[in-house]
Amino acid sequence: MNTNVRLKLPFVCFAWQIAMIILFGVFVRYNNESDAHWVQNMAQNNITSAIENDFYYRYPSFQDVHVMIFVGFGFLMTFLKRYSFGGVGFNFLIAAFGIQWALLMQGWFHSLDPSTGKIYIGIENLINADFCVAGCLIAYGAVLGKVSPVQLMVMTLFGVTLYAVEEYIILNLLHAIDAGGSMIIHVFGGYYGLAISWVLYRPNLHQSKHLQGSVYHSDTFAMIGTLFLWMFWPSFNSATTYHGDGQHRAAINTYLCLTSCVLTTVAISSLSQKTGKLDMVHIQNSTLAGGVAMGTAAVFMVSPYGALIVGFCCGILSTMGYLYISPFLEKTLKIHDTCGIHNLHAMPGVIGGIVGAITAATASESVYGMLINTFDFTGNFKDRTVFAQGGYQAAGMCVAMVFGIGGGAIVGAILRFPIWGDPADENCNDDDVYWEVPQDEEDQLESVPPILEYCNYMTNKPEDES
Amino acid sequence: MNTNVRLKLPFVCFAWQIAMIILFGVFVRYNNESDAHWVQNMAQNNITSAIENDFYYRYPSFQDVHVMIFVGFGFLMTFLKRYSFGGVGFNFLIAAFGIQWALLMQGWFHSLDPSTGKIYIGIENLINADFCVAGCLIAYGAVLGKVSPVQLMVMTLFGVTLYAVEEYIILNLLHAIDAGGSMIIHVFGGYYGLAISWVLYRPNLHQSKHLQGSVYHSDTFAMIGTLFLWMFWPSFNSATTYHGDGQHRAAINTYLCLTSCVLTTVAISSLSQKTGKLDMVHIQNSTLAGGVAMGTAAVFMVSPYGALIVGFCCGILSTMGYLYISPFLEKTLKIHDTCGIHNLHAMPGVIGGIVGAITAATASESVYGMLINTFDFTGNFKDRTVFAQGGYQAAGMCVAMVFGIGGGAIVGAILRFPIWGDPADENCNDDDVYWEVPQDEEDQLESVPPILEYCNYMTNKPEDES
Amino acid sequence: MNTNVRLKLPFVCFAWQIAMIILFGVFVRYNNESDAHWVQNMAQNNITSAIENDFYYRYPSFQDVHVMIFVGFGFLMTFLKRYSFGGVGFNFLIAAFGIQWALLMQGWFHSLDPSTGKIYIGIENLINADFCVAGCLIAYGAVLGKVSPVQLMVMTLFGVTLYAVEEYIILNLLHAIDAGGSMIIHVFGGYYGLAISWVLYRPNLHQSKHLQGSVYHSDTFAMIGTLFLWMFWPSFNSATTYHGDGQHRAAINTYLCLTSCVLTTVAISSLSQKTGKLDMVHIQNSTLAGGVAMGTAAVFMVSPYGALIVGFCCGILSTMGYLYISPFLEKTLKIHDTCGIHNLHAMPGVIGGIVGAITAATASESVYGMLINTFDFTGNFKDRTVFAQGGYQAAGMCVAMVFGIGGGAIVGAILRFPIWGDPADENCNDDDVYWEVPQDEEDQLESVPPILEYCNYMTNKPEDES
Known part of the structure; x- marks a missing residue:
């Protein structure tokens, strides 16, 4: 396969x-609170x-959310x-x-002033753009190591677009x-990624099996991602x-939910091994499920x-x-899920949606x-009862799931075209395909002479020493 | 020894x-500022x-404190x-x-409304819970590599309990x-850990000597912990x-104290070596002592x-x-202190207490x-003089020390029961006992063939080349 | 060369x-908002x-800026x-x-109350001190691996001094x-470092060539630095x-500028290689150039x-x-720039100055x-036109460049004195000169026995197996 992406x-x-x-030139402008006219508007608006600027x-x-997106998701992978x-x-x-495209897509749906035809952005738009991208990064987790950067760009383009539409349906309609975002981000992102991975299934992935799994220091790097996600999830759900009390309560709920999640993860991880040893995969991922599940109900x-x-x-x-579902998905449904996003995002997201509805x-x-x-409950919704609200919450989760599975299947089909420079089965999980990797092998050669000397010594040493 | 913790x-x-x-179900509720009734209360309270919500x-x-607890302490170790x-x-x-248990213990002492019998929590409780746990994490530093996770859980249960009591005595009585928390956190946590380590002393720890010490990349990982602790300590002391000016001044004082600490650490570290080389252990730890010592007097x-x-x-x-005290403690008093918490927490905490009193x-x-x-100086304390206050500050430090040493000795005795799955001397400092460790050895075997080729080449190469 | 810095x-x-x-004892005091008198002043000032304290x-x-200085710059290197x-x-x-010295130098120029002769500091002074140090850390990037810590201290002493003067000229005069700080920090810091590196040029640096370049995990560590710089740059430019809208807009502009910078960096990096592979050096550094260039015009x-x-x-x-300019600088102008600060700071800083002027x-x-x-436009400047302002912006950039080049040349000359314990050419880029480096080699020796067994097996194995 041609993995040269030099032109693509x-x-x-x-x-x-x-x-x-x-x-951006046509559509995007500063909003009221980030525009230099704000000082004059302050006086008019009492x-x-x-310090009342939304910025503070x-x-x-x-x-915190920004750190989760770039360091959290990045290092977890x-x-x-x-x-x-x-x-x-x-x-x-x-x-x-993705965050650029999300500012536009979400802007058209949520921040467009029809009278001027412009999108007015402020800090809340930046947060929402980060949220939107989170959905695509979740999906990346399912196909990690098996796709080209060009495929990822395409996947993100469509992912952000689908996200903005389902978000509009769920939040506004x-x-x-x-x-x-238990539903909007995690259910959607999770099923979007799984559907893509299902379409792109590689029956011969075992050819790069020697590159699957971790080494000691790569697992330690991944813990950086885990911890920054875990610590800042209260900010994510409250952002x-x-x-006032809304942000305050959302942070507390998420903080508490995450702490108990750590203990049960450790318990099950230890129980699952004959010798009671903990598995880093569980610690790195399942400890975060509580943050996902508290996404809808945090407030x-x-x-x-x-x-x-x-x-x-x-x-x-x-x-x-x-332990059980990922192997089943791979064996029976032919869905290979590199990072286990089904366990970290999709399932906990569904739990979160249900908790929110109840x-x-x-x-x-x-x-x-x-x-x-x-x-x-204002405007069109001023007569809605909380019981009806529960039903609409549940409906929202279905919308997210449908968009994820349906959108993922279609985008997966697009990504199967043989034009995106994806790696051969034996080259999966290998940075060497798309990156100039430093020559650590040279170090090994340099370390040979002392080993050689040691060999010679061991071979020739007097008998009485041994 | 049986290190299988699969059931325990x-x-x-x-x-x-x-x-x-x-x-939590019986006792814990949202406080005034995190409850949905807050909006109505705002109006009543003018x-x-x-933005006046304590959250902001x-x-x-x-x-920042949260990052110190999980990334700071975590990566330092x-x-x-x-x-x-x-x-x-x-x-x-x-x-x-620990933070869950701390919310309860501290809540009973500080946030319990006697009329309802409930603990009302808000953001300040979360910070105090993180503080409380810091004491236990400090203690973990003394026994790092020598205890089982079950022992750590027991140690944390008692540690948090003791902490809440001494905190109540020092702050309220x-x-x-x-x-x-120079006294409450660092003096207590430091002596708590040292006393436990003293009771659990292992005369044959040298059997796992090959696993003591660091490697190049593990030292670099530890610097992540050091730096996040160092940078965010102003937030810790001001949280x-x-x-207003209280938080402002506490941050400035801590920031300044930490900067000068770095220079003298480097100076002594360099002086202590014949060749003037710096020791990573000092840079990773002693640079932080300034933050500890500014804990009481920051405000x-x-x-x-x-x-x-x-x-x-x-x-x-x-x-x-x-350089001098840790070896002395180990040799003479039989206290092995893996991370040197005596130098980083206990002693600087005492300094901090003294500075605070003066x-x-x-x-x-x-x-x-x-x-x-x-x-x-209100309520019962409205007639106290500053001179008396100095005396009570000093008394507070003694309380922290007594709770640390006494509590640690008792908890250490509990941890000696042979039921907690602690590692044998030769298995100390080895992740392999409690973790599924990835097989880096396979990498080594894979790297053998080129070495072998090189060996063959070196052995058989023509004489004229050498 | 004598690299023993034990006394120096x-x-x-x-x-x-x-x-x-x-x-500090003579000059530095808390300012109005960090002093305990503030509560009384609040009432007087309505x-x-x-929450109106500048602290919030x-x-x-x-x-965020603090993280950039210590983790960002630190891990990038x-x-x-x-x-x-x-x-x-x-x-x-x-x-x-540097931040201590900067508090004094900048304090004398900006926060000195002539009536009392004291410098009054608050949170804004701490930010400015961090900014000032950033200039020196940029300069460190040019000489990384080639100087002693004593030289770095000297370089920082003069660097901070020069910075404070040029800052005063640019901002106040x-x-x-x-x-x-596109101009004040990046143009100055960049040219300061390059001028020093030019004076300290080592024609025989190739003697430590085997220690130039990265290994797999050191590149991953550097990405920690890159990401924390990238994520927090909006805070840097808005701090x-x-x-109100000033901070709000500065953050948005920087955020956007950085996102587009990532895409074009990836594009050029891929284009530049025959096989389209990405180069980690570019991803680690050039993705940040947008933050530098938005420094002047962010607000x-x-x-x-x-x-x-x-x-x-x-x-x-x-x-x-x-790809092109760094090799040219090294070959033709004899300027060796270890981290490529010319590409990351100097040039983008100039762009930033020009964008600001326009x-x-x-x-x-x-x-x-x-x-x-x-x-x-108040006080002495109340009649200035925006067009004149553009001219003064451009003049500011020239001042920064002159201070950088001139100051760097002089400081470089001072650093050439053979008294600072700098490393020999063959010892450059080697931690072993100034640090106690853990003995990873022992690990290698430990791994020899299994290799030996494997060797013996391979040498002696029966023919029919092969």
């Missing part, structure tokens, strides 16, 4: 970047202090022994492209709530929730012990997934004070 | 997590803007050549458990100030100080040059500790404006 | 640290909430196969010294705007801009698509620089609302 990759990068510049509510959370460059590097590339009054219960279940389910359906004024604040 | 570890994780869920004062600092998984992984496990008006002086002394003392005793209204703001 | 390095560290303490506007950005300790460790040392109304265009150009220019010169009230807010 630069062409895609240049073409899409130029398209972005043109579209804002007395610059959201920027710390935004930076460095675990393969010879695919660390591809893991962190391609993650970097597609995220950088169904008026579901999904602040941390776009409403000011709800699930109560602290409720959050702990969700994490408890997710740690078990996700680790079980690595919590919404059982909300009451005694618990919430004014339901209108949390559920935004 | 899952049992402990499940039992304790279920207990947490039940206790709060005009959501403390959340950025909280996330990856320095051993074959115990990186245990360093970062067990740190992750016990911190995740003695009314001492210790915002960054729970009072709003006081120590003045910028005062902060520099504290750092100056701590860098010297801590590095000297690694600074408090010499406080004056001309320097502080109103002493009541900084020292909170 | 401790002497320099102690002497300078003691000098800092004395100077500040109703503690700037502290999250400060911590770990890429060499045996100089990771020196990269991250010496970066740590000189940054810790010329009244140019340079919030993210000291004016409250201006460059508009989102303008930011994308700047990033587009910088990715191309910087990668081209690694954007300022074309500013209009219709776009900016009130020009006075952004350009601060």
Whole structure:
């Protein structure tokens, strides 16, 4: 197979970047709070202090989310022994492209002023763009090591587009709530990736089996990704929730859910081995399932012990997934899932959607004070009951799943065209295909002389010494 | 020895997590600012803007502290050549458990509403839980590589309990100030760990000597931990100080103290070697002593040059500790201290306590404006003088030390029971006991053929070439 | 050459640290917002909430900048196969010294109250000190692996001094705007380092050629540095801009500029290789050029698509620089630039200065609302036109370049004195000169026995097996 991407990759990068510049030129402007006119507007809007700019509510959370996208997802994917460059590097590339395209796609749906035809952006748009890209990076996890960077760019282009549409349907038409994106990000991203991996199934992947799995230091690198995801997930789920108690509660719920998830992950991981040894794959991934599952309900009054219960279940389910469901998916359904996104994102995302639907359906004024604040029952939705809201939440999850599976199948078919420079089966999981890899082998040769001397010594040493 | 923890570890994780869920269900609720009723309360309390929610004062600092706990402590303990998984992984496990238990223990002492019997939690509780766990993670540093995960869980359970009690005595009964926890966290945690290590002393630890020490990349990993601790320590010491100038000053003092600590650490490290070479152990650890020592006095008006002086002394003392005191402790007192927590936490914590006592005793209204703001001389303490305050600060340090040494001795005795799956002497410092370690050896075998070819070439090469 | 720094390095560290303490004692005090009197001042100044303390506007950005300085710059310089300790460790040392000296130097110029003769510091001073040190760390990139820590300390002492002077000229006398320091930090730091490297040129550096370049894991470590710089650059460029829309817009512009820079870097990197493979050097460095180039104009109304265009150009220019200009500089001008700071800082900084000058010169009230807010046309500068402002911006860049080249040449001459313990040509890029390096070789010896067995087996195996 021709894996030379010398013309394809630069062409895609240049073409899409130029398209972005043109579209941004036509459509994108600063919003009210990031425009230099804001100081004058403050006075008109009775804002007395610059600290009321949305920037100060959201920027710390935004930076945490940003770290999750680039360091979290990036380093989590460095675990393969010879695919660390591809893991962190391609993650970097597609995220950088994806957030531009997401600003446009989401902008057209959510931030377009019909009177001027412009998209007005501020810090919240940047967070949402990062969220949108997260869906595509999840999908990358399923095909890690098996696709070319050109395929990843195509996958991201379509992924962001599909995401923006399903997000619009779920948030605006169904008026579901999904602040941390259990459904919109994780269910969609998970099934999108799995469907693509299913279409691109490689029956002879065992030919690169020697490059599957990790080495000691690649597993340690991956823990950097795990921890930054784990630590900053409270910021992820609270980043776009409403000011004040909304952000506050979302952070607390996610924090608690993640802690209990760690304990049950460790428990199941240890139980699953004859000798009780822990498996790094579980620690790196299943400990995060609690953050995924708290995505929809984070802003709800699930109560602290409720959050702990969700994490408890997710740690078990996700680790079980690595032990039993992933092998089943590969053997029976022919879906190879490199990072186990089904266990980390798809299943916990579904749990999150269900938890969200139940919590919404059982909300009451005694618990919430004014339901209108949390559920935004205004405008077209002012007569909606919480019970109906529960139903719409569930409907939202179905939409996410349909978009993921359907979209992934179609995009997978596009990626099968033999024009994208994808690697042969025996070259999978190998950075050497798309990267100039430094010659560590030279080090080995340099270390030979002392070994040789030692050999000679061992061979020729006097008998009495041995 | 039986190091199979297949039943013990899952049992402990499940039992304790279920207990947490039940206790949270009975006791823990959202506090005023994280509850959905907050919007209504705002109006009643004359709060005009959501930005006044405590979340916005403390959340950025909280996330920095969170990074210190999981990445900082975790990666600092990856320095051993074959115990990186245990360093970062067990740190992750016990911190995740500990913060749940800390929310309860600290909640009963500090956030319990007697009228309802509930603990009301908000962002400040999360920070304090992270602080509490820090004490246990410090203790882990003394026994790193020598205990089983089950022992660590037990150690954390008791550690958090003891911490909450001594904290209550020091902060509430003695009314001492210790915002960054020089005494409460570092003196307690340090002596707690040393006492445990003393009870668990292994005279034959030299049997795993080949696994002591670091390799090149494990030292580089440890620098990730060092730097995140160093950078975010200003947030640690300022996270729970009072709003406004309190947080502002605590951050500045800590920042300055840490900078001068780096220079004297480097100086002593270089001086201590015949060839003037620097020792990574010192750079990784002693550079942080300034942050520890500024824990009590950070919020006081120590003045910028005062902060520099504290750092100056701590860098010297801590590095000297690694050179002379640690070997002495091991040889004479039979205390083996894997990470040198005596030099990084215990001694600098004592310095911090002393600095705090002196600074408090010499406080004056001309320097502080109103002493009541900084020292909170209200209620039962409204007649206390600053000189008395200095005495109570010193008393607080003694309490922390007594709890650390006494508690550690008792917990150490519990951990000696031969039921916890601890490793044999020759298996210490080896991830292979509790983790599925990837087979790097295969790599070596794969690299043999070229070496063999080279050997053959070297052996058979014509004489004229050599 | 004598590389024993056992007396020199401790002497320099102690002497300078003691000098800092004395100077801080004489000059440095808390400013209004970090002093305990602030609570009383709040009432006088009609500040109703503690959240108005500058701390809450700037502290999250400060911590991001702090991460860039210590983890970003530090880990970016770990890429060499045996100089990771020196990269991250010496970066740590000189940054810790430099920020102290910067607080003084910048304080004398900007925060000195003539009536009391004191420098009053707050969070903004800490950010500016970090900025100042960034200039010296950039310069370190040019001489990485080729100088002693004593030389680095000298280089930092003079670097900070020169920086403070040129900053005063550019910001105060010329009244140019340079919030993210394209000119003040990057142009100055870049040319300062290149001039030093030119004076210290080593014609026989090829003697340590086997230690140039990276290995697989050192490149992965360097990506930690790259990503933290890339992610937090929006905070860097917005950290000291004016409250509200100023910080908001600066962050958005930098974020956008960096995204497009990634795509063109990848494109050119792939184009430049026959096989289309990507080069880690480009990904690690050129992706950051957009942040540098947006330093001056970040706060201006460059508009989102303008930011994308700047990033587009910088990715191309910087990668081209690694391919063509760096070899030219080394071959023709005898400037060896280890990290390629000319491509990452100097050139993009010049672009940034030009973009800033053009954007300022074309500013209009219709776009900016009130020009006075952004350009601060008050006091002596109240009659300045935007067109004149463009000229002064350009003049500022020339000042930065002159200070960099001139200062670097002089400091380079000082560093040539044979008293600083610099390494011989064959010892360059080798941590073993200044660090106690752990004995990885022992591991190799331990791995010999199995290899030997394998050798014996291969040599003696029966013919029928082969």
